[in-house]
Amino acid sequence: MHNKESLLKNRLKSVGYAFKGAVYLLKTEASIKIQCAIALIATLFGFIFNISTYEWMAQILSIGLVMSMEGINTSIEEIANFIHPEQHSKIGLIKDIAAGAVFIASVFACIIGLIIYLPKFF
Numbered sequence: 019m020h021n022k023e024s025l026l027k028n029r030l031k032s033v034g035y036a037f038k039g040a041v042y043l044l045k046t047e048a049s050i051k052i053q054c055a056i057a058l059i060a061t062l063f064g065f066i067f068n069i070s071t072y073e074w075m076a077q078i079l080s081i082g083l084v085m086s087m088e089g090i091n092t093s094i095e096e097i098a099n100f101i102h103p104e105q106h107s108k109i110g111l112i113k114d115i116a117a118g119a120v121f122i123a124s125v126f127a128c129i130i131g132l133i134i135y136l137p138k139f140f
């Protein structure tokens with residue numbers, strides 16, 4: 019019983035740390051603020067165009083994917099700056115690859131957005 023309680027306590031603590039990380043990300047990263055604004059506009063569009071359940075699922079998944087990739091990208095940038103604050107071509111490459119992952123997720127999120135909303139306009 020005691021073990022189960024401490025397990026639950028530890029899990030709750032981990033959720034707290036993760037929440038702290040998400041708040042830090044939202045407060046400090048300009049790109050995630052822009053992504054939040056786009057997510058809000060997309061959500062508004064969802065209500066205006068009364069999109070279907072599956073369209074909501076695709077939209078929410080896309081928003082979640084882009085924002086979580088941005089979090090991982092920021093984390094990689096922080097690690098890179100911590101382990102090697104000076105200029106190095108490998109650090110540049112590592113940062114570019116991490117940014118590339120966000121770019122790929124964003125391109126596919128845009129495609130999903132077009133699939134959902136283009137038929138509603140034309």
Ligand SMILES: Nc1ncnc2c1ncn2[C@@H]1O[C@H](COP(=O)(O)OP(=O)(O)OP(=O)(O)O)[C@@H](O)[C@H]1O
Nearest residue numbers: 049095102103104105106107109110111113114117
């Ligand atoms: N230490 C470094 N050594 C070599 N090149 C670097 C280094 N730091 C950054 N760069 C290069 O400069 C680019 C911009 O780096 P920066 O850390 O400003 O990324 P950013 O994408 O502008 O970050 P943010 O998303 O925080 O605005 C990187 O993609 C990389 O090509």
